[in-house]
Amino acid sequence: MINKPNNMMFRVFIRLIAVVVVTFSIYLFFSGHNAPGGGFIGGLMTAIAILVMYLVFGVSTIKESLPFNYTYMMSIGLLLAAFTGIISWIAGYPYLKQFFDYFQLPLFGEVELTTALIFDLGVYLLVVGAAMTFILTIVEDDS
Amino acid sequence: MEIVMSAVIGLLFAVAVYLMFSRNILRVLIGTLLLSHSVHLILLTMAGLQRGAPPLLFLEAGSYTDPLPQALILTAIVINFGITAFVSVLVYRTYQEHKSVDLYDMRGAKDE
Amino acid sequence: MTLLHIAVLAPFLFALLVPFLFKYLRKIHTGWFVMIVPLVLFIYFVSYLPTTSDGHTVMKRFEWVPSLGINFDLYVDGLSLLFALLITGIGTLVILYSIYYLAGKKERLNHFYVYILLFMGAMLGVVLSDNIIVLYVFWEVTSISSALLISYWYTKDASVYGAQKSMYVTVFGGLTMLGGFSLLYVMAETFSIREMIAGSDIIMNHELFLPAMILVLVGAFTKSAQFPFHIWLPDAMEAPTPVSAYLHSATMVKAGIYLVARMTPVFGGGAEWFWIITSFGIFTMLWGGISALRQKDLKAILAFSTISQLGMIMSLLGAGSAAFYYMDGDNALYTTAILAAVFHLINHATFKGSLFMVAGIIDHETGTRDIRKLGGLMTIMPISATLSVIGLAAMAGLPPFNGFLSKELFFTGIMNVVQYDMWNGDTIGFILPVIAWIASIFTFTYSAIIFFRTFRGKFKPDMLPVKKVHEAPIGMLISPIILVLAVLVISIFPNMLAYTVIEPAMMSILPGILSEGSSFYVDIYHWHGINLELTMTIGVVIIGTILYMTMDKWSKLGIYQKEQDIITTVYDYGYDALIKGSQLITRAQMTGMLRDYLVYMLIFIVGLMTYTMFRFEGFHFSMENASDIDLFMYVILATLSVTIILLPKVNNRMTAIILAGFVGFLVAFIFTVFRAPDLALTQLMVETVSVILFMAVFYHLPNLTKDNIAPLTKSINIVVAGMSGLMVTFVSISAFTYGQMTPFEAISQYFIENSKSLGGGYNMVNVILVDFRGLDTMLELLVLGIAALGVISLIKLRVGESDDV
Numbered sequence A: 001m002i003n004k005p006n007n008m009m010f011r012v013f014i015r016l017i018a019v020v021v022v023t024f025s026i027y028l029f030f031s032g033h034n035a036p037g038g039g040f041i042g043g044l045m046t047a048i049a050i051l052v053m054y055l056v057f058g059v060s061t062i063k064e065s066l067p068f069n070y071t072y073m074m075s076i077g078l079l080l081a082a083f084t085g086i087i088s089w090i091a092g093y094p095y096l097k098q099f100f101d102y103f104q105l106p107l108f109g110e111v112e113l114t115t116a117l118i119f120d121l122g123v124y125l126l127v128v129g130a131a132m133t134f135i136l137t138i139v140e141d142d143s
Numbered sequence B: 001m002e003i004v005m006s007a008v009i010g011l012l013f014a015v016a017v018y019l020m021f022s023r024n025i026l027r028v029l030i031g032t033l034l035l036s037h038s039v040h041l042i043l044l045t046m047a048g049l050q051r052g053a054p055p056l057l058f059l060e061a062g063s064y065t066d067p068l069p070q071a072l073i074l075t076a077i078v079i080n081f082g083i084t085a086f087v088s089v090l091v092y093r094t095y096q097e098h099k100s101v102d103l104y105d106m107r108g109a110k111d112e
Numbered sequence C: 001m002t003l004l005h006i007a008v009l010a011p012f013l014f015a016l017l018v019p020f021l022f023k024y025l026r027k028i029h030t031g032w033f034v035m036i037v038p039l040v041l042f043i044y045f046v047s048y049l050p051t052t053s054d055g056h057t058v059m060k061r062f063e064w065v066p067s068l069g070i071n072f073d074l075y076v077d078g079l080s081l082l083f084a085l086l087i088t089g090i091g092t093l094v095i096l097y098s099i100y101y102l103a104g105k106k107e108r109l110n111h112f113y114v115y116i117l118l119f120m121g122a123m124l125g126v127v128l129s130d131n132i133i134v135l136y137v138f139w140e141v142t143s144i145s146s147a148l149l150i151s152y153w154y155t156k157d158a159s160v161y162g163a164q165k166s167m168y169v170t171v172f173g174g175l176t177m178l179g180g181f182s183l184l185y186v187m188a189e190t191f192s193i194r195e196m197i198a199g200s201d202i203i204m205n206h207e208l209f210l211p212a213m214i215l216v217l218v219g220a221f222t223k224s225a226q227f228p229f230h231i232w233l234p235d236a237m238e239a240p241t242p243v244s245a246y247l248h249s250a251t252m253v254k255a256g257i258y259l260v261a262r263m264t265p266v267f268g269g270g271a272e273w274f275w276i277i278t279s280f281g282i283f284t285m286l287w288g289g290i291s292a293l294r295q296k297d298l299k300a301i302l303a304f305s306t307i308s309q310l311g312m313i314m315s316l317l318g319a320g321s322a323a324f325y326y327m328d329g330d331n332a333l334y335t336t337a338i339l340a341a342v343f344h345l346i347n348h349a350t351f352k353g354s355l356f357m358v359a360g361i362i363d364h365e366t367g368t369r370d371i372r373k374l375g376g377l378m379t380i381m382p383i384s385a386t387l388s389v390i391g392l393a394a395m396a397g398l399p400p401f402n403g404f405l406s407k408e409l410f411f412t413g414i415m416n417v418v419q420y421d422m423w424n425g426d427t428i429g430f431i432l433p434v435i436a437w438i439a440s441i442f443t444f445t446y447s448a449i450i451f452f453r454t455f456r457g458k459f460k461p462d463m464l465p466v467k468k469v470h471e472a473p474i475g476m477l478i479s480p481i482i483l484v485l486a487v488l489v490i491s492i493f494p495n496m497l498a499y500t501v502i503e504p505a506m507m508s509i510l511p512g513i514l515s516e517g518s519s520f521y522v523d524i525y526h527w528h529g530i531n532l533e534l535t536m537t538i539g540v541v542i543i544g545t546i547l548y549m550t551m552d553k554w555s556k557l558g559i560y561q562k563e564q565d566i567i568t569t570v571y572d573y574g575y576d577a578l579i580k581g582s583q584l585i586t587r588a589q590m591t592g593m594l595r596d597y598l599v600y601m602l603i604f605i606v607g608l609m610t611y612t613m614f615r616f617e618g619f620h621f622s623m624e625n626a627s628d629i630d631l632f633m634y635v636i637l638a639t640l641s642v643t644i645i646l647l648p649k650v651n652n653r654m655t656a657i658i659l660a661g662f663v664g665f666l667v668a669f670i671f672t673v674f675r676a677p678d679l680a681l682t683q684l685m686v687e688t689v690s691v692i693l694f695m696a697v698f699y700h701l702p703n704l705t706k707d708n709i710a711p712l713t714k715s716i717n718i719v720v721a722g723m724s725g726l727m728v729t730f731v732s733i734s735a736f737t738y739g740q741m742t743p744f745e746a747i748s749q750y751f752i753e754n755s756k757s758l759g760g761g762y763n764m765v766n767v768i769l770v771d772f773r774g775l776d777t778m779l780e781l782l783v784l785g786i787a788a789l790g791v792i793s794l795i796k797l798r799v800g801e802s803d804d805v
Helices: A008-031 A039-057 A059-065 A070-090 A115-140 B002-020 B025-046 B067-098 C003-024 C030-046 C049-053 C078-101 C109-128 C132-150 C157-188 C193-198 C200-204 C209-223 C232-238 C241-250 C252-267 C271-294 C298-320 C322-326 C332-366 C382-396 C402-419 C431-454 C474-492 C495-509 C532-549 C566-589 C594-615 C631-649 C653-673 C677-698 C711-741 C748-754 C764-772 C774-795
Strands: A100-105 A109-114 C058-060 C063-065 C074-076
Touching: A008 A039, A008 A115, A039 A059, A039 A115, A039 C677, A059 A115, A070 A115, A070 C774, A109 A115, A115 B067, A115 C677, A115 C764, A115 C774, B002 B025, B002 C594, B002 C631, B002 C711, B025 B067, B025 C631, B025 C653, B025 C677, B025 C711, B067 C677, B067 C748, B067 C764, B067 C774, C003 C030, C003 C058, C003 C074, C003 C109, C030 C078, C030 C109, C049 C078, C049 C495, C074 C078, C074 C109, C078 C109, C078 C241, C078 C252, C078 C332, C078 C474, C078 C495, C109 C132, C109 C241, C109 C252, C132 C157, C132 C193, C132 C209, C132 C232, C132 C241, C132 C252, C157 C193, C157 C200, C157 C209, C157 C232, C193 C200, C193 C252, C200 C209, C200 C252, C209 C252, C209 C271, C232 C241, C232 C298, C241 C252, C241 C298, C241 C332, C252 C271, C252 C298, C252 C332, C252 C495, C271 C298, C271 C322, C271 C431, C298 C322, C298 C332, C298 C402, C298 C431, C322 C332, C332 C382, C332 C402, C332 C474, C332 C495, C382 C402, C382 C431, C382 C474, C402 C431, C402 C474, C402 C532, C431 C532, C474 C495, C594 C711, C631 C653, C653 C677, C677 C764, C748 C764, C764 C774
Parallel strands: none
Antiparallel strands: A100 A109, C058 C074
């Protein structure tokens, strides 16, 4: 939409900002289980970063550089979330029962891994996909 | 605090309802937004405000704020986001089809 | 799940196969397959005959909803076995008949046989269930299948009208009956008929006795077409004739009779039971007889005749309940009426079934059922003529046919009422035999009309749609021939049935009143000597003949010019008024405006809340536990209040969006203050994305304009909005105060304690979302996904572009 030629500084900075925002969103996503954050927040923040890029660089440019199909992203997210539930179901536990344990990983030290993280990843993907779909369908609608 | 909050929530609700009574579909949309805010705040207020630390266990506080309403509100916010998005797109399409945002004009009186 | 259960469910199960049989084996008429079901079931039920005729009963239990006392219990005794045999026996014959009646190429046989099987299974369920709730469920399925069969030729308006009418009347009765059953449950605290009979003393002396009885009777009367609910039966004749023969004369309409017989031990000792059933029955008999004379359509005459005969059986059941009052089963004075009822039930099924089938043959071969066009068929269709002579003679009560035997018993049973010294039987009871006698004259007359107008007189080939009229194919004649043979066999050896079928049935209608070692008086004779009954029959024949001879004179009377029943006129008028009235109300209320609907809803909710607050003292207010307010919160809340008050006044769309977004950010700030970091973050993100979304949408839309709303509407709006706001405030304060007052432990404590140990996370909100309440989140994702799909289909796929949205 806003696509003026004379905003050089803005364009340079927005790239940096977008990278920072995406990084921060990923941090929020991972810290979700133990600190404020999680799939919803991380997903929405990622969506905002992509949207900001769209605002600055225009629809066609970003569509080339970020060729995601957001509908697929939503489906994958939903399937992922449902899938974690089914695993525990097959194992004889109630649907969507989550498991966690602590592992000793090189470089990271002791890390807690939970199946809830996979579930949250599903949430993340779906939220990004849905938020982008909502806005892009309108923006791309020419008629 | 809770009493004052309740009053503000009532005001939010009243204005939201008033906006939804409007003929203009955009005002109705904004009304639904305000309505959801008021509902979120009511959920939070019911459980009592400012009681204990945020619901994060690593703070190791003696008492925590009730986490359940917060979880409920979080779900509500996201669902409300989905609904709002859908309704706004509906408004957009309605305008494309009917060239009007006036709810009185959009009544389906034709085929009745 | 026993064999008996499977027998009841077999028709339903077989119904599932019918569409496939119809589709893949089209060469063979589907009826041939379907016929196996009732035939096998008939043989199966015959195997129960020795058990019941020895006075034993069979009870099979299958637990369905044991916690509510609803069990699929099946109970076989004399009464239910009699009905089961009728259902399967007549069912076999009717299906055989239908194979020739419905042409395999043209008709939607798959539909027809599915409905028939549905009915058969449901009817078996009705008569064999011991649990009244199960009985009710099957009862409603018979109503539905009946309506489906009536509307089988759904392109005809009359079929649809008849189906609708029967549906309204019988389902209304079914629901009423359910009410009666609920009251019975309240009284007896059981759904089992067996246990109710055992506890009939409690029911008899309960204050709900009369309401329960009337409600149950409305159900029975609607089903068995008793006045004034009989109006649906003549219109049900739009169904194919096999259906009329099966449902609307032999079986379904007898479900009401069954229910009355079944409930006799429960309600039978009351005077109301006796008088209501006897008087409605006898009046229905008269009304049906009078109405039958007016009809010009063969099937319509038979329909009113069925109504009349059902009334007769009903009145006998009423009269026979006296045996319960006297608790005397040994004396034939009280039990003859029940004997007559059971005997006539069987007879009616045989002769009326054959008559319907012959009427169907005439319709099939000549193309019309109008008695003004028919005539002189005796020589052309000799077999059909013979069959109908026997059937009609039985119906008219001429000796030596079985109709005569049961008519004699009927006279005896009804005249016995005069000797009952209870419930005014000895004073005003004499009216009953008089009406019975008059009604029997009409029965004789319309039987004569049917015979002489169709088979005698002049043959009028030019008035018939079919040019070459001939006798029906042999396949079509088999079923009526079998039924007529049954009539003849019963006529000659009436006592063959007496001890095998009738006595067990009587024992289940009148249980526990026989003295030790004695039995019911069930002997049926042709010749009793010259007594009052015989004189009455002779009178019927003489006056009936005179009536028929003078028909040309009295049929010119005003009442005989109209074919339509007066009750039908009332029904039609009421139906129209109902539709017009509801349209009026709907139009007045459904304005198509969102605002109006919201106003209705909010006024209702506010009213309800106000009532609750006053009624249950729901409003609580206490400052005690309220937390303190920081100074900056005053600023925040004041800013929020000003912003939201300003919002309705804004006329610039961008300003409106920004203000709405501002409110959202303020709410996020409030979340932060109230120790909800996750909420604050989410709210911030959502608000940002929403603002971008609104920008994108509103960009394409026109600017906001000042609302042009009438001043009165506007003030109503303000008042309603203000009231709702106040209500929300009160609810919020009460909920908070009440929550602080009551010392129950919040479930949140569980989450606080376990989110680390069970969920493995420190952020309780997140643990609740992804672990404890994972399914909620899962569904929430689904909502979001569906919303996104909706957006895509609205914009990209342009759903409904061609339609007028």
